[in-house]
Amino acid sequence: MARTAPLDAAWTNWAGNQRSTATAVLRPRTVADVAEAVRAAVAAGARIRPVGSGHSFTAVARADDRRMELTDLDTEVRIDRDRHLVTVPAGMPLRRLNALLAANGLAMPNLGDIDAQTIAGAISTGTHGTGAAYGCLSTFVEALTLVTGTGEVLRCSAGEHPDVFAAARVSLGALGVLTDVTLRVVDAFVLRAHERPAPLAEVLAGLPDLVAGHDHFEFYWFPYTDRVQVKTNDRVPADNRPLPRWRGWLDDEFLSNTVLGGACRLGRAAPGLVPAISAVSARALTERTYTGRSDTVFCTPRRVRFTEMEYALPRAALPEALAAVRRIVDGLPFKVQFPVEVRFTAADDIWLSHGYGRDSAYLAVHQYVGRPYEPYFRAVEEVAADLGGRPHWGKLHWRDAESLAPAYPRFADFQRLRTRLDPNGIFTSPHLTTVLGH
Numbered sequence: 480m481a482r483t484a485p486l487d488a489a490w491t492n493w494a495g496n497q498r499s500t501a502t503a504v505l506r507p508r509t510v511a512d513v514a515e516a517v518r519a520a521v522a523a524g525a526r527i528r529p530v531g532s533g534h535s536f537t538a539v540a541r542a543d544d545r546r547m548e549l550t551d552l553d554t555e556v557r558i559d560r561d562r563h564l565v566t567v568p569a570g571m572p573l574r575r576l577n578a579l580l581a582a583n584g585l586a587m588p589n590l591g592d593i594d595a596q597t598i599a600g601a602i603s604t605g606t607h608g609t610g611a612a613y614g615c616l617s618t619f620v621e622a623l624t625l626v627t628g629t630g631e632v633l634r635c636s637a638g639e640h641p642d643v644f645a646a647a648r649v650s651l652g653a654l655g656v657l658t659d660v661t662l663r664v665v666d667a668f669v670l671r672a673h674e675r676p677a678p679l680a681e682v683l684a685g686l687p688d689l690v691a692g693h694d695h696f697e698f699y700w701f702p703y704t705d706r707v708q709v710k711t712n713d714r715v716p717a718d719n720r721p722l723p724r725w726r727g728w729l730d731d732e733f734l735s736n737t738v739l740g741g742a743c744r745l746g747r748a749a750p751g752l753v754p755a756i757s758a759v760s761a762r763a764l765t766e767r768t769y770t771g772r773s774d775t776v777f778c779t780p781r782r783v784r785f786t787e788m789e790y791a792l793p794r795a796a797l798p799e800a801l802a803a804v805r806r807i808v809d810g811l812p813f814k815v816q817f818p819v820e821v822r823f824t825a826a827d828d829i830w831l832s833h834g835y836g837r838d839s840a841y842l843a844v845h846q847y848v849g850r851p852y853e854p855y856f857r858a859v860e861e862v863a864a865d866l867g868g869r870p871h872w873g874k875l876h877w878r879d880a881e882s883l884a885p886a887y888p889r890f891a892d893f894q895r896l897r898t899r900l901d902p903n904g905i906f907t908s909p910h911l912t913t914v915l916g917h
């Protein structure tokens with residue numbers, strides 16, 4: 480196993496707001512290497528933090544001791560096309576997984592906005608997309624292999640170690656190292672995307688129908704305006720007449736990245752212009768329809784860096800939360816330069832999933848990197864917490880274990896399981912102590 484320090488010990492996350500320098504970087508090649516590294520850490524009284532591709536905004540992946548990267552862990556890839564099951568190394572990036580599935584006529588049932596995360600990283604924080612009938616990505620996990628804090632290798636599924644399975648699918652890396660994951664996938668499919676600007680009031684009035692009437696529905700509200708951009712993705716037969724993503728460069732690359740970046744820089748230089756920029760952006764995005772392979776429609780590049788907080792709310796609480804966000808934005812001493820994203824997911828039974836036991840509406844607030852965000856996010860957090868919201872584990876928030884416990888009915892069970900699987904606390908970190916307790 481490669482074990483290096485200190486040359487590549489420095490680490491920073493995608494947004495650049497989390498940094499750390501590890502005492503060692505571990506790159507196991509086999510599951511036995513992982514178990515050996517765990518036993519060595521126990522013997523040395525050290526800690527290990529498994530990391531993915533660093534796309535979390537919180538310190539959840541910040542290693543204050545040994546950092547373990549799963550990029551070289553080469554477990555067997557198994558594809559059972561008939562049963563729609565694929566087993567892949569846990570450190571595989573979603574982008575590679577999507578390509579592998581497509582090459583075999585398969586696809587993930589749903590995805591989030593990007594494909595840069597690793598599978599383990601994505602499921603460990605409850606990463607999700609949108610779609611009333613779809614839970615977060617962890618709900619597609621049929622089985623997983625976990626190396627616990629004693630070096631034991633556990634294969635878990637609904638039938639084997641069901642309690643570990645219920646916890647380890649969203650575990651913040653607190654229970655051990657995921658080495659492989661079996662996913663339930665679907666036949667490859669094509670999505671018809673429809674994007675259109677609309678008044679916020681119209682969307683809120685028709686919300687139940689929009690959410691139920693599309694496979695995948697979301698919208699972006701532009702601060703300082705009453706306008707939103709609605710995005711729906713619906714499954715269509717693969718032989719459906721393909722509609723190219725024309726103006727793709729304009730809308731995806733130019734409006735979503737280049738122009739957005741320029742608008743953000745302009746707003747940073749002249750904050751008074753932000754409301755006008757927001758209004759122009761809301762108007763500049765026009766209606767378009769296109770079709771494409773599912774993962775290429777779900778995921779798009781994000782080149783403009785930002786910081787983000789996202790809350791999962793009981794669905795019925797969304798209008799109240801949005802009204803409060805509008806008041807908060809208007810009252811801030813600085814301007815908000817990014818749209819607010821709203822998505823929907825189905826309930827699941829994973830102990831620390833944001834969607835545990837209830838259908839959710841996700842409300843995500845962003846700010847251009849380098850711009851003030853904390854008063855904004857904290858004010859939104861106060862509202863979201865009062866409405867029973869659960870913060871995304873990978874996105875900024877200020878909740879601690881005491882305040883999170885009542886939001887998760889199985890929180891105490893997770894804590895007990897954590898003590899059982901990691902009795903020496905080798906997978907803990909200051910951040911995990913804050914959000915999960917000791």
Ligand SMILES: Cc1cc2nc3c(=O)[nH]c(=O)nc-3n(C[C@H](O)[C@H](O)[C@H](O)COP(=O)(O)OP(=O)(O)OC[C@H]3O[C@@H](n4cnc5c(N)ncnc54)[C@H](O)[C@@H]3O)c2cc1C
Pocket residue numbers: 493494528529530531532533534535536539540549569570590591592593595596597598599600601602603604605606607608650651652653655656657658781871872873874
């Ligand atoms: C531009 C951008 C867009 C995003 N879009 C979305 C979105 O659409 N939907 C959404 O829900 N989220 C989204 N996110 C958040 C992102 O999906 C999560 O933060 C995710 O956890 C990042 O995965 P990662 O591979 O970078 O993991 P990291 O951030 O590196 O790690 C995340 C967690 O996984 C743990 N972990 C990693 N590997 C292992 C392992 N092998 N075993 C055990 N634990 C492990 C880490 O310890 C840590 O707790 C976005 C983030 C960014 C920056």
